[in-house]
Amino acid sequence: MRSFKDFCTKKTLIGLGLGQFLSLLITSTGFASSELAKRGINAPTSQSFINYVLLAIVYGSIVLYRRKALKAKWYFYIPLGLVDVEANYLVVKAYQYTSLTSVMLLDCWTIPCVMLLTWIFLKTKYRFRKIGGVVVCVAGLVMVIFSDVHAGDRAGGSSPLKGDALVIAGATLYAVTNVSEEFLVKNADRVELMAMLGSFGAIISAIQISIIERKELRSIRWTAEAAIPFAGFSAAMFFFYSLVPVLLQISGSTMLNLSLLTSDMWSVVIRVVAYHEKVDWLYYLAFAAVIIGLITYSVGEREEGEDRRRTNIDEEAEHDKRPYKECPPEKRVLGIAGSS
Template sequence: MNCDGLWSKKNLIGLGLGQFVSLLITSTGFSSSELSRRGINAPTSQSLLNYLLLAFFYGGFLVYRRKPLRMNWYYYLLLSFIDVEANYLVVKAYQYTSLTSVMLLDCWSIPSVIFLTWLFLKTKYRYRKFAGVAICVAGLVLVVFSDVHASDRGGGSNPLKGDMLVIAGSMLYAISNVSEEFLVKKGDRIELMAMLGLFGAVVSACQIGIFEGNELRSIHWTAGAVIPFVGFALAMFLFYSTVPIILKISGSTMLNLSLLTSDMWAVLIRIFAYHEKVDWMYFIAFGAVAVGLVVYSGGDKIEDENTNQLEEVDKARDEEAAVDSFVAGSAAGNTSLSTEDELHLPLNLVVKER
């Protein structure tokens, strides 16, 4: 295996940024856990501050440039609605089903993203890509078995309802990721973030007014509540700011595969920060996901070079076939070329004949 394509600058940046956003997701999970431990259950309100940061930060650049939108505004409104509801459904699922079931969210998002990118973005996946996905999913399955083995699985108050929320949330995440990939490649990253922040804040504010008004009024805003609230928003702001870069470099499938390692980083934090014991399967799973990411990201350059070489070979064969046809025609006494014949010959042969 040629490692030049594997360790190319593009792939290394994609892998590095993927793990950066994975750590950000891990930090948001711990922030949410801390808020939940304090009895604060307002998932949409947590997201609102993130959308406001996106709107003010990137909106300032958008206003300064004074350029018309590259994409129609209603695309961003629809994307924002999907994104807000995806976040809401996934957080809500924790109230009804087990941690193990929610972890399957990542696994379900990957085939959804692959199908959507193949269907709408016409993305072509080679066998190497599917192998990388399979290895990553195998690592996630090991995590699930580890939870079962360690008796960490709780039934939840309504597992069926929770599982349906997880499936719905994963599909919305897949649609959101693929839509962002399309918009960032066809449009502009600054515009995407500004409009996502603006419409996301509007949708979140409406939803908070309907579902979370009483919850917010009952919160006792101490430092212990404000710090994880703000920390969650800052981590999400960095996450949303980095995601379009990954989508442009590596695509939405690579993004979702990278996010699989967030569970593994959470395990490491549990070990070193909270001194908790974890099952040995976690370490094997972490290695499997890491290998899967490398396999998925590697080989792009090699495959592109092979494709170019095949195209050159096909072109050379076409020229040889044209020469053979010309020679055969000359042997039969057809030494003059018609205009139609010239169109099928390489230019250098036509000039030489004349």
């Protein structure tokens, strides 16, 4: 009963629901990217560029309207924008060299990286229940991998080692970005973060496009069939980036990355409902495992919060038991100090 009450809290339910909505947004970007790839459009940096521009315009306008000084130094956002742009580029680029199965498996590298970075820099503590939730989530994703292999997805790609290296590098950069955003959201301002990330991300993307993708963009024929998924990708990414800081503030970067594990499973649901495709039964078992892992992690987070509050109360109680002469004057008057 206690675990059930811990789960049924407003913060936990919002965190789980928002995490799955973000996972659906990622799924939609995947469908949009696949449609663009079918039409021979291979411009990952250009796809992200529109998102950064939207972030800069929308949130930058709010920052200018406030007319307040930035809570964090502006130059802190330059490396964050660079890391975010390159993380997006590396993971999308990896699909050209390795298989979907390899990308899915190696992208899990973000989770231990996030846990390590938050433990070192944000002093986040992970107890047994939270670690158990992470293990269950990853186990669910491994079931998806086995399902893909069972279904015959054995394509290794043109250069598997190169593709795998790109995924690992991109996953590591994603971890750096997520942890940095969590720190800035909790210590600076969410709107400021989005405005500065959008501004510097747009500048860095524009430079990279001019160097790498200029010829590709010139060869694209912008028909309605190509423009619609391109616009859909940009819109989904904008909402994703806008809502990520909210989840980071509620549950942290580890919960974010665990929630995104279900993105591939949501794509299966869409294929089954919209296209009436048949999938391996392991997908359903994997989806259930990831959801159970997310709930376990959330309950563990709730328990840690209660322990911290009890510790603070106990410390305050011990503090108020000091001898009368050691207590502040206001406490002497109120008779708070317990002198014998």
